Amino acid sequence: MKFLDQAKIYVKAGDGGNGCVSFRREKFIEYGGPDGGDGGRGGDVIIECAEGLNTLIDYRYQQHFKAKNGQGGMGRQRAGAKGADVVIKVPAGTQILDEDGEMLLADFTAPGQREVFLRGGNGGFGNLHFTTSTNRAPRHANPGLPGLEKTIILRLKLIADAGLVGLPNAGKSTFLATVTAAKPKIADYPFTTLHPGLGVVRIDAREFVLADIPGLIEGAHDGVGLGDRFLGHVERCRVLLHLVDATGEHAGKDYKIVRAELEAYGGGLIEKPEIVALSKCEIADPEHLKKQKQRLKRACGQTPMILSSAARQGVDDVLRALMVVIERARAEETPAPTREAAVESDETSEWRP
Known part of the structure; x- marks a missing residue:
């Protein structure tokens, strides 16, 4: 499957039916x-975050999505x-932007998240609706309202706990293949x-996702090389693993580049924790x-770790260091139980002598 991010x-919501x-x-x-x-009311445009998707390749071959129009009213009331409705399924981590790509309209981060993006047009009233005490035989009805339409950009940002960055040929793919079941090209x-x-990395009975x-x-x-467009995939990471090639000419310069x-x-990448x-x-x-x-120590201000993915030297130490930062970030993101919740939990718990 090709990767498209x-x-x-x-997208267009359905028009309402005429009265x-x-x-x-x-x-x-x-x-x-x-x-x-x-x-009848026109159909809605619904965007749903679905499991099992990791690319937007489906939208390379179909770019127009229209909900069905509402049916017109009929006689005999x-x-x-x-x-x-039309349902657009996207993978977790997809952002919905406007046509210019500047305004964020929605962000889907968890499978099962579902949102009505565009509402269908209301159906028009039939002449029965306009009957009054003084107008017993109205001869007019309302037309249905048109549904909303919009051109949007879907942008996928992978959701991972840790991200690999570095110069080309710094050993990132080798490291990913060593610590996970992924099989990148090397x-x-x-x-x-x-x-x-x-x-998915597993270390000491714990696991995290590596990008x-x-x-x-x-x-x-x-725009030199492949550009920096792919950096969006590490924006959501809790920590960055910066790999520097030990066989290069100057590790400090490579790091600073x-x-x-x-x-x-x-995107806040420079402020993220870094190993x-x-x-x-x-x-x-x-x-x-x-x-x-x-x-490298003079350039980054910390003692760099020594790593060999091929010989698996220092790999577990690096993974444990990543796990420490990830677990600390997870603990900060998890809200602490309030005093009211604790009291309620004590009241509902079963009493034992």
């Missing part, structure tokens, strides 16, 4: 009177049927990762590795 679609002008005409009934029914040339990837994005190079915020791109992108690690240490010369560690 952005799509532009046109009916009708009169009761039956044998032996001299004054039948009006009996035109109301029109029969109201028109409501138009069928090769000895840059930009082997063209699309973001997800994997890998294509590598960043200097000038990515100006990526940090500059994160700052240029914005820095030197990767590919198994093939680096010991003396060069020592220099790289000192350079």
Whole structure:
């Protein structure tokens, strides 16, 4: 399945049905009177966050979604049927933006989340509705109201606990393949990762979701390389794992290049907790590795961890460090029970001698 994280679609709610002008005409009934029914309401546009979806590829082949129109009213006081709704299913982490991509209209973060995005038009009143004590035979009815329509942008931002960042060929995909069941493309040339990837990490009977994005190079915020569009997939992460190639020329400069791109992108990435690690240490010369560690420490202000995904050296230490930050963030996000809730819990609990 191809990965698609952005799509532009046109959505339209159904039009309301027209009201009916009708009169009761039956044998032996001299004054039948009006009996035109109301029109049915147009269908709504509903957006639903569904499980099992991880891409917006379906919206590459279909970009127009229209709900059904309401049925018109009929004689004998029969109201028109409501138009069928159209349901647009999106994966968790999808944001709904306006046509310009500037205003956030909705954000779907959990499966099962459902929202009526556009309301269908109301049906028109039939002539029966306008009957009064002075107007016993109205000969007019209302037309149905048109349904709302809008062009929107769907943008998917993967929901993960930790995100991998770094220059191309820094060992991010190898690390993801080592610690998860994901199978990203791995090769000895840059930009082997063209699309973001997800994997579930299990460490010490606990687990978290890890996201890998294509590598960043200097000038990515100006569109150089693959650009910085994929950084949106780590905006929701609680912590970033910054991998720096130990076999590179200068680890400190490599680190600052990526940090500059994160700052240029914005989105609060520069303020996120960060764990820095030197990767590919198994093939680096010991003396060069020592220099790289000192350079990286001066650049990032913390002692970098030493990592070898291929030899699985230091991998568990890095995962445990990530888990500590993730659990701390989860604890801060979980609201503490209030005093009233605690009292209610004590009152409803079963008494035991």
